Amino acid sequence: MPETSGTWLSDWARNTARRLLSAELPRRWAHTAGVARRAGQVARVLPVEQRDVLVAAAWVHDIGYASVLVDTGLHSLDGARFLQRAGMPDRICGLVAHHSGASAVAALTGLAGDLASFDDERGRLRDALWYADMTTSPDGHPITVQERIAEIRGRRGPDDPVVRALAINIDDRLASVRRIHRLLRRTYSG
């Protein structure tokens, strides 16, 4: 594991994501870079010591789509397990495992027990990661959460577990975005 100072965590995460995604899945890589950018923009709502954790989690949140990591097929779980094997902090592994409503997808695909081995933390850090993911298009551009939900439905189709899971997790997803919007408004007006 790299040294524990400065921004080693987000540097490691960016390099790891680039290695795993940029050549094989360029669109996913563009999305990832957009989510990391968004995370950097909203990090100010977090205590200083959590900002690098957020950006690092953003860089690696979708690495489970890389074919070398695909195991269960639930990308958040496969990504989190890789991060755990790589010795990354439990907090990052948990954030990635549960990002953007993954537990509802796991429940629909018989992987709830596996996902539950990772901590599903609540609070601003988790909300900020969900916000960054839910307000970034597949090509890495900023979009509204409503556009993002519509895009997910259109791209994946009604039978995809991620779309079916919206029936369970959409309120949770929207609420996390709303909470970060509120904090950002307060930060900019204060």
Ligand SMILES: [Fe+2]
């Ligand atoms: Fe994502």
